[in-house]
Amino acid sequence: xxxxxxxxxxxxxxxxxxxxxxxxxxxxxxxxxxxxxxxxxxxxxxxxxxxxxxxxxxxxxxxxxxxxxxxxxxxxxxxxxxxxxxxxxxxxxxxxxxxxxxxxxxxxxxxxxxxxxxxxxxxxxxxxxxxxxxxxxxxxxxx
Amino acid sequence: xxxxxxxxxxxxxxxxxxxxxxxxxxxxxxxxxxxxxxxxxxxxxxxxxxxxxxxxxxxxxxxxxxxxxxxxxxxxxxxxxxxxxxxxxxxxxxxxxxxxxxxxxxxxxxxxxxxxxxxxxxxxxxxxxxxxxxxxxxxxxxxxxxxxxxxxxxxxxxxxxxxxxxxxxxxxxxxxxxxxxxxxxxxxxxxxxxxxxxxxxxxxxxxxxxxxxxxxxxxxxxxxxxxxxxxxxxxxxxxxxxxx
Numbered sequence: 001x002x003x004x005x006x007x008x009x010x011x012x013x014x015x016x017x018x019x020x021x022x023x024x025x026x027x028x029x030x031x032x033x034x035x036x037x038x039x040x041x042x043x044x045x046x047x048x049x050x051x052x053x054x055x056x057x058x059x060x061x062x063x064x065x066x067x068x069x070x071x072x073x074x075x076x077x078x079x080x081x082x083x084x085x086x087x088x089x090x091x092x093x094x095x096x097x098x099x100x101x102x103x104x105x106x107x108x109x110x111x112x113x114x115x116x117x118x119x120x121x122x123x124x125x126x127x128x129x130x131x132x133x134x135x136x137x138x139x140x141x142x143x
Numbered sequence: 144x145x146x147x148x149x150x151x152x153x154x155x156x157x158x159x160x161x162x163x164x165x166x167x168x169x170x171x172x173x174x175x176x177x178x179x180x181x182x183x184x185x186x187x188x189x190x191x192x193x194x195x196x197x198x199x200x201x202x203x204x205x206x207x208x209x210x211x212x213x214x215x216x217x218x219x220x221x222x223x224x225x226x227x228x229x230x231x232x233x234x235x236x237x238x239x240x241x242x243x244x245x246x247x248x249x250x251x252x253x254x255x256x257x258x259x260x261x262x263x264x265x266x267x268x269x270x271x272x273x274x275x276x277x278x279x280x281x282x283x284x285x286x287x288x289x290x291x292x293x294x295x296x297x298x299x300x301x302x303x304x305x306x307x308x309x310x311x312x313x314x315x316x317x318x319x320x321x322x323x324x325x326x327x328x329x330x331x332x333x334x335x336x337x338x339x340x341x342x343x344x345x346x347x348x349x350x351x352x353x354x355x356x357x358x359x360x361x362x363x364x365x366x367x368x369x370x371x372x373x374x375x376x377x378x379x380x381x382x383x384x385x386x387x
Contacts, residue, residue, distance in 0.1 A: 017349075017353040017354070019354055022361075024356055024360070026349075026352075033356050035360040115360075115371065117373045117374075117375075117376075118372065120281075120376050120377045121283060121376035
């Protein structure tokens with residue numbers, strides 16, 4: 001079952017931040033960005049920091065307990081979008097009481113939305129790290 | 144034009160504007176944000192003979208507050224607003240092209256043009272140096288825009304919570320609100336890349352950019368009439384070229 005696993009951020013090109021408890025994730029290679037519902041933000045924080053998906057089954061949200069199918073679907077999306085990758089030798093992080101309290105306050109179902117309206121902008125500028133020795137603009141033809 | 148310690152570049156930036164004074168009745172508002180170098184004197188040297196340049200000085204408060212200070216100095220009869228950073232160059236003829244579009248389309252509120260990122264600028268000709276690498280795109284830049292005064296008033300101030308990416312936030316707010324705009328395929332900015340670019344510090348840049356995106360998603364969630372900024376930003380260089 002997929003949700004039993006431990007996951008990690010898929011690559012260094014996946015960057016993310018939380019603002020007021022809401023996660024925003026950006027894929028620097030595709031320029032797509034991802035927004036989460038409140039419960040989705042909580043699960044992103046947990047999964048991306050090594051909490052096994054299996055530990056989250058049955059956890060309470062403000063609108064009911066998370067069942068295995070919902071978590072499985074959510075994890076599948078994160079894998080499909082290339083935001084998380086399964087790790088085989090990862091160290092499982094325990095679920096914290098703070099996480100459980102925040103999740104219990106969530107009022108929206110698990111959801112992640114994908115947006116590509118800023119894709120070209122994000123791929124080129126302004127947030128890529130410029131490798132100084134390469135000079136600039138440092139571009140290559142994609143394969 | 145906000146200025147902070149740009150004595151090396153600010154005269155070129157101002158020259159690139161005043162050479163276009165035949166296109167419009169220019170009012171160039173310069174906000175010196177507490178420079179400690181010779182920026183203010185460099186601006187004053189340009190003011191001699193160019194009464195369209197007005198200089199205001201304040202203690203250092205950062206770019207968003209400097210931009211807001213500039214907005215507060217807009218004269219009541221200003222019809223159009225644009226921005227130029229103190230290290231960049233406004234290509235000759237840029238305002239003439241945009242203002243012609245506003246004349247042709249009376250409901251127009253915004254023109255949004257291309258920008259060329261330039262490694263080396265010839266400060267005599269105010270053009271990219273012949274051997275300089277360049278990249279042209281429709282990116283995030285306040286200088287790519289000419290705003291109608293009504294749109295500027297409706298959009299409001301720059302968000303002073305941002306240390307950087309206040310321009311991204313401002314433009315997302317503008318485009319989400321669905322203004323009547325035209326995308327022009329002309330270059331409206333030579334963006335000078337140099338060792339002192341404030342946008343080069345990486346971790347803060349990512350965080351501020353993500354903050355702008357987060358605020359945009361939040362606004363759209365709260366108000367479904369606001370739209371995604373689809374089809375505005377694009378890489379004009381061939382699509383299969385990517386940053387390394």
